Amino acid sequence: MSSNTPVLALKGVSKRFGAVQALDGVDFEVAAGEVVGLVGDNGAGKSTLVKTISGIYSPDAGEFHFEGKPVSIDGANAATALGIATVYQDLALCDNLDVVANLFLGREKLAGGTGLLTRRLDEPEMERRSAELLSNLAVTIPSLRSEVGTLSGGQRQQVAVARSLLGEPKLVLLDEPTAALGVAQTAQVLTLIKRLRERGLGVVVISHNLSDVFDVTDRIFVLRLGRREASFVTASATNEEVVAAITGARHRKPADDDVVGGGR
């Protein structure tokens, strides 16, 4: 399913905060229709890497290639414009608004032409498109008009993921999508991630939960102390290998270069 040109490829990306070298010459790539798990211990640089990709941090050094073309990502809006969507751990939904309002927050559909007085929210159109989107993703919500605050954690996470898709991104970054979810809800979210892959999106999942990572990813990318420690093909990797890479108990073996979808 993965094509040969990565959606996103980073080369030699470095980022320093004062005395801390948060990222040190990291190479990273995601192909279309591929789910990459980004794992590593606390402070390994996972969040810094994701924030660099989503435009919140600007890197000190390194090259970005988006769909094969060199790009520079200046700010979150530039990332969004390229087609990179980020779903944050703390969800960033408005509990007092209903599902439709949250899905379209910041990109509301308007009806009534361009006149200031006649222009208004096009609720039927937004509701219709919300229903379409959620049913395509097989997300089940009691009612599109229920307040997001009334939904379960898994439903909220699914709404947050679905919202990122309205911008028609090519790459979706998910920060701890299954943290604080129960077993059944985690399963729902993992199913949703697999659907994103079926739609041909590149997906990056940050997670501490290795069983989730093994369940859903095609490739596992291990960061350690700001460096690329290892990259595994999920199907042929074992839990022990990944844990050893995360903790640094294992050093450079040939398997490190066992990269799938490598256009390089």
Place this chain on the structure above:
Amino acid sequence: MSTVTKATAPAGPGRASAPGPGVVRRFIEGDLASLRVFVVLGLIWAVFQFENSHFLTAENLTNLFLQITAVGLISVGVVYVLLLGEIDLSVGAVSGLASAVTAVLNVKHGWSPYTAILAGIVVGLVIGAVQGFLSTQFGIPSFVVTLAGLLTWQGALLKVLGDTGTVNLTDPKITGLANTFYSDTVSWIIGIGVIAIYGGGTLLAWRKRVAAGLADQDLRGPLIRVVLVAAATIAAILVVTADRGLPLAVLILLAFVAGMEYTATRTRFGRHVFAVGGNAEAARRAGIHINAVRIAVFSIAGSMAAIGGILAASRLLAVNQNSGGSDLLLLAIAGPVIAGTSLFGGRGSVWTALLGALVIGSISNGMDLLALDSSVKYMVTGGVLLVAVIVDALARRQRQAAGRV
């Protein structure tokens, strides 16, 4: 008080709850806070009518409507500020200052009534924008900025009024704002127009939902709403035509309430106000310019305060050093809260400005009829406010217990 109906059973994807009882439930839930306040209002009216049979006469009800216009208009702006989870303590002082500017420009400088009124509203708008800018730019709580504003604009009021301390309004265009009554014919035409616009709009919205193939196509919910609005309109017109006719001031208040409610619920700007009040960080990440929204909302609050102040001056036929002072500020904030707008932001409606002003105005009016002392009036109003806030807190706790945050 069954505020919460937990939607546990997941229906099909994107399917709204089943029609039938769902429509009634949603209607009740959506307007629950308002229903609660209608019950309170009914109780208050019943008690005063029992104590003094003059209370529910056409003359007294018309007076009551006139009494609440100024505070109601100020409350419309306050609702927007409350929706953000902020507060504006300067609205009383701003209303006084704006009316003084209008009065002085018209009376002492011979400006036409229209430009003088416009100047007063612009003063309110600019003050609101400046306060909003200071609050967002320096990250100072709006409470503090507008508290400083309260003192500043009270001083400015004294300065603008000058040595005389009182400016009497004589221009018929300005005094006419609060003292014009429409004839019975015109009153009925306006009333029927309101029903036609509301009924037509509701029906069109329903047809659009059906055309879009959405769930909840039951016509009963919209029909109930249209019938209720029509009944209320007809009752109100019957009352005012039995007295002096439909007052222009009341029409102004209703027009602003309806217009600002529309803005809050049907426009992109209104949606963003609710979003910022619900979760500012989420709104920012969704690309909303949250500081621009905040500054706009404080500008609205300043403008509405100015409009309310000018109407109060028109009714009093003068502006003096007490204009916009006394308990006006507190009543303008208490009204929406009593009627169900949350102090915590993100929940409420512009109608609560009208309903809250009606509750507070009814208490005040009724106690005046009973010739009760101001001391009692203040304490009863305080008690009602306290009960309303406790009910709000209980509803909030119940929401949290049910998983709503």
